[in-house]
Amino acid sequence: MQGLEVRGLSKRFGGLVVSEDIDFDLPPGARKALIGPNGAGKSTFANLVTGILAPTGGSIRFDGQDIAALDEAERVKHGIAKTFQITTLFSGLTVRENLRLPVLERLGQGGRLFRRADSDPKIEAEVEALLAQFDLLALADRPVVDLAYGQQRLVEMALTLALKPRVLILDEPAAGVPSSETHLIIEAIERLPEDLAVLVIEHDMDLVFRVARSIVVLVQGRILTEGMPEEIARNAQVRELYLGGAHG
Numbered sequence: 306m307q308g309l310e311v312r313g314l315s316k317r318f319g320g321l322v323v324s325e326d327i328d329f330d331l332p333p334g335a336r337k338a339l340i341g342p343n344g345a346g347k348s349t350f351a352n353l354v355t356g357i358l359a360p361t362g363g364s365i366r367f368d369g370q371d372i373a374a375l376d377e378a379e380r381v382k383h384g385i386a387k388t389f390q391i392t393t394l395f396s397g398l399t400v401r402e403n404l405r406l407p408v409l410e411r412l413g414q415g416g417r418l419f420r421r422a423d424s425d426p427k428i429e430a431e432v433e434a435l436l437a438q439f440d441l442l443a444l445a446d447r448p449v450v451d452l453a454y455g456q457q458r459l460v461e462m463a464l465t466l467a468l469k470p471r472v473l474i475l476d477e478p479a480a481g482v483p484s485s486e487t488h489l490i491i492e493a494i495e496r497l498p499e500d501l502a503v504l505v506i507e508h509d510m511d512l513v514f515r516v517a518r519s520i521v522v523l524v525q526g527r528i529l530t531e532g533m534p535e536e537i538a539r540n541a542q543v544r545e546l547y548l549g550g551a552h553g
């Protein structure tokens with residue numbers, strides 16, 4: 306199978322079962338959301354897929370290849386990436402300067418970081434395209450610290466996309482973003498490349514229902530159900546457990 310294929314994945318922390326027998330597919334072009342109450346195990350699942358955590362059992366395959374033994378950096382090279390956190394941004398550097406870093410890294414030129422990276426037209430063209438894609442051109446030469454929080458989160462997404470992933474995991478892209486800026490995040494997700502496989506982990510149901518074509522509901526480490534947004538919004542168990550009767 307093309308894309309990500311997770312089977313029987315489980316994770317325990319001592320006696321605590323945090324992921325239990327999870328089957329999950331993310332083919333190219335997917336737009337899936339992972340939702341569930343606090344502590345359901347969403348971040349843990351993302352960390353298992355990206356290699357930050359080692360599973361207790363089960364398998365993770367990418368394009369048919371078993372990737373369980375690969376560490377996080379090797380999985381990024383294979384094309385599985387999770388968004389950087391704002392804390393990884395260099396707040397004193399400009400948006401453009403920040404974006405050069407992952408491009409250089411991907412091209413194996415990380416050692417050039419503090420030399421004249423701005424003289425390479427190929428790198429500059431890539432950075433320019435990312436700025437345009439995320440509507441950041443007007444802010445390109447401003448230090449990241451001057452940007453609104455929602456815009457900083459766009460820079461995070463742009464940084465991750467600079468790695469040219471084939472699977473992109475967005476871990477709570479709207480967390481902490483004022484509701485007046487959430488539309489920036491939604492629009493950026495809508496503009497992601499068509500063939501990219503996208504998994505969004507998010508508590509903001511407006512965002513989830515805007516961007517997801519399929520929603521997976523995780524409860525106490527297990528998949529409760531998976532379905533199209535209309536099905537999930539109608540599901541009585543989901544409404545009772547999580548949505549509190551909202552959305553339909």
Ligand SMILES: Nc1ncnc2c1ncn2[C@@H]1O[C@H](COP(=O)(O)OP(=O)(O)OP(=O)(O)O)[C@@H](O)[C@H]1O
Binds near residue numbers: 318343346347348350
């Ligand atoms: N390193 C760890 N050691 C022990 N327990 C952990 C560890 N990481 C997470 N847990 C526990 O695993 C459970 C799932 O946590 P996780 O962060 O994956 O949930 P989540 O669904 O992402 O929650 P939230 O929506 O609040 O971010 C929680 O009970 C948490 O306390």
